């Protein structure tokens with residue numbers, strides 16, 4: 001009996017302590033010193049936090065999102081109807097702010113970029129990056145080292161259209177497509193559903209590895225298969241919420257899952273060390289121009305005392321790992337094509353017009369003359385509404401007149417931008433055409449006029465600078481890999497469609513997770529039929 005009373009007493013104490021902590025955090029106000037007009041005098045203005053539902057002890061408001069497990073961002077959108085476009089939630093003991101319109105998103109990412117550029121301190125993030133999330137470019141807090149790493153990466157990972165790196169990307173992409181198509185033809189049984197994703201990811205990994213490290217791997221290389229799979233598992237993992245993120249005391253129940261994550265990332269790191277870095281380190285010549293990203297990284301190791309070996313290993317891992325995002329994006333495009341064959345036919349019309357019915361492969365110089373193909377990639381980005389990695393306020397600040405306390409996680413609801421009928425006609429339809437507009441050029445005197453995609457008088461072109469379309473985010477922490485996404489994504493999609501028709505035995509079985517670019521590692525097969 002005594003033991004029962006003791007346990008009961010401990011539980012009550014935990015619940016009360018938890019509730020006090022949660023209440024303290026949610027009621028805390030933000031004090032901002034302001035100048036009162038008379039030169040040296042400062043007064044303090046006090047800001048209450050944004051409204052939100054009342055939290056419970058221990059779980060906070062996690063219960064509110066429970067019915068939106070499949071798509072928390074749809075949940076955020078629903079809650080905005082009750083609490084307005086800016087509101088707070090408490091997940092476990094962590095304060096969270098959710099912003100739900102473009103103006104607020106800009107206020108967080110641009111005007112408050114300096115103080116809202118941290119990342120959540122989730123245990124999973126540490127486990128994925130050798131026990132320390134500051135090793136990761138995307139999951140570290142903002143710092144001088146991060147600024148340096150972004151600068152180091154920019155030239156290679158965001159190649160400009162006119163640069164030699166861009167042309168290198170084009171050539172590498174085209175060459176890999178030849179290997180890839182040979183591989184599909186060898187492994188696919190005609191008329192049988194085919195595990196496209198596995199092979200697509202390997203092709204994409206080779207494009208990235210060849211571009212960043214001047215090294216590709218054989219399609220029969222088992223070690224290579226394993227790391228491509230682990231990268232994909234990590235991509236899926238990062239795109240999922242997990243109870244551990246907000247209830248870290250559940251750790252003992254998820255130890256096996258954590259061990260699995262550690263195993264994925266350490267296997268990848270070992271591969272990068274053994275198969276890429278170790279032999280490159282031996283023949284580095286600091287006086288020669290950089291031949292690739294690995295060269296630039298290895299030189300910075302020699303030239304910059306602030307750059308450690310660890311820094312460059314993790315940077316390479318991060319950037320090679322970008323292939324999973326592109327592979328998943330293209331796989332999603334193929335899935336939408338299997339659901340709506342019209343989309344595939346229109347891409348093929350562009351491909352055939354540009355290549356004189358398949359006389360050559362598509363390269364990056366063709367991109368500007370294939371607006372529908374690019375529009376399809378943009379529509380996948382919009383429709384899938386890949387979430388923006390959560391930001392964290394590193395200091396007390398004020399957003400739209402509401403106090404935001406240091407440590408608050410800021411969720412940017414880009415799903416509401418991507419799916420709002422105010423921004424898009426029929427937002428729940430997959431319709432690449434929405435990214436096209438009439439160009440000023442007259443189609444009759446221009447090349448490619450038989451592409452089948454123009455209106456009666458005008459050619460179509462890709463709409464640019466759509467303010468509410470932010471697939472790569474804005475501000476300090478925007479995606480560094482967006483040119484690689486556009487470039488390799490385009491080459492994969494256009495060249496695949498040049499060689500194959502894409503369909504499914506039963507399109508209704510193609511299941512796609514809403515508000516995510518990630519597909520499970522093992523996902524639906526597709527039918528690829530050689531075009532005659």
Ligand code: HEM
Nearest residue numbers: 137138319322325329386388389472473477478479480481
């Ligand atoms: C379809 C593919 C991709 C999408 C939709 C995407 C989108 C994003 C988004 C939304 C962010 C967060 C920005 C923010 O926090 O405000 C991000 C960050 C980042 N992305 Fe991408 N990304 C993609 C592919 C890639 C690729 C291929 C690479 C590199 C090879 C890459 C490298 C990065 C890095 C390093 C960051 C972190 C930047 C920082 O925090 O300073 N991404 N990406």
